[in-house]
């Protein structure tokens with residue numbers, strides 16, 4: 152689904168990603184972990200063609216990232232989503248139906264409306280469809296952002312820390328939903344939540360400017376030390392032994 156070869160990304164003099172090689176297979180559920188500033192969001196943004204690589208190759212379903220945008224659904228960190236914008240849940244989710252690049256003159260078809268309605272139903276958001284997004288809880292807003300991404304019928308769903316600052320119940324709801332979606336969708340998720348690694352994720356990428364590990368969920372102390380640059384805590388140690 153995704154093929155990345157010798158990828159380098161610079162922000163001026165700052166090197167965010169250095170010589171990344173990564174392949175993601177169909178129906179994988181890849182968790183990307185690493186320290187703050189390790190380049191996780193940059194990798195997602197580069198796949199989404201929001202940032203141009205300084206060098207290297209990215210192919211998504213055999214195409215360059217700009218042409219492949221239609222295959223990608225993106226769920227941003229909700230803490231970075233502007234929630235004071237006056238728009239309701241139904242309209243946010245509908246935005247996902249707009250063809251990419253977005254055509255502001257798009258008229259929603261009856262098919263679009265049916266699709267939105269079924270997504271709202273599936274994510275248990277129907278009762279909130281008229282609610283302004285600024286009046287939602289964190290977990291509800293996160294589900295709305297996932298619903299918006301699903302409305303574009305993506306083959307690959309990219310999520311940037313979808314459970315940051317959610318309580319454990321809301322987190323579990325989101326993870327259960329992702330597990331279900333993973334049956335017919337490839338998922339790539341940036342996370343700082345180590346607890347999901349044991350339950351839902353099928354493979355892991357450890358990123359700290361370079362890719363220190365990519366493979367099965369079998370983290371050793373050595374990999375964690377290399378990635379995070381410091382000794383792992385007890386919790387992480389326990390995960391590596393599961």
Ligand SMILES: Nc1ncnc2c1ncn2[C@@H]1O[C@H](COP(=O)(O)OP(=O)(O)OP(=O)(O)O)[C@@H](O)[C@H]1O
Nearest residue numbers: 162165166167185186187188189190191192193194
């Ligand atoms: N727009 C930008 N301009 C300049 N430098 C940037 C920009 N965005 C990110 N960086 C830098 O690139 C590096 C990687 O940042 P990135 O946001 O990709 O890391 P991250 O792993 O997602 O971090 P976090 O876990 O804190 O969200 C950091 O050194 C960051 O300061």
